[in-house]
Amino acid sequence: MRVLVVYDVSDNGKRTRLANELKRYGLSRIQRSAFQGNLDSQRMKNMVRSIAHLIDPSTDIIHVIPMGLRDWEERIVIGKEGGEIA
């Protein structure tokens, strides 16, 4: 399944570890604090469990949102010269 992961994590170290973990699961960065990509449901569960341990739940928040391919393809990108971060 395709997912979008968007987060608001205040601590720099935690934020870096979270981004690295998302990359490790093969997700692609689309903004400083947003990734998207494809995962099967088992890896998706593992990823959710894993990233939940990397943040401070009293201050931080992560949304993991399933996303249809069609919806993703119809996104509008404003700014950074069509520029998503590869």
Place this chain on the structure above:
Amino acid sequence: MRVLVVYDVSDNGKRTRLANELKRYGLSRIQRSAFQGNLDSQRMKNMVRSIAHLIDPSTDIIHVIPMGLRDWEERIVIGKEGGEIA
């Protein structure tokens, strides 16, 4: 249509003006830099045109992603005690 708007805007003033504009279009904040909500296609076009003027396209980026209600309902929220910002 339901949309998710996620942004990375460096300037504080621009970021505040962008958030206010998204609220003006009736979207709800789900994180510091992410909103979601429903818009008809005309208001959606107007919103995109309007928010494009509020950022610096050389440094900032906004994603506007269509999102099915089912996908939104199946989101996973980690942290902030189930806590989305109303």
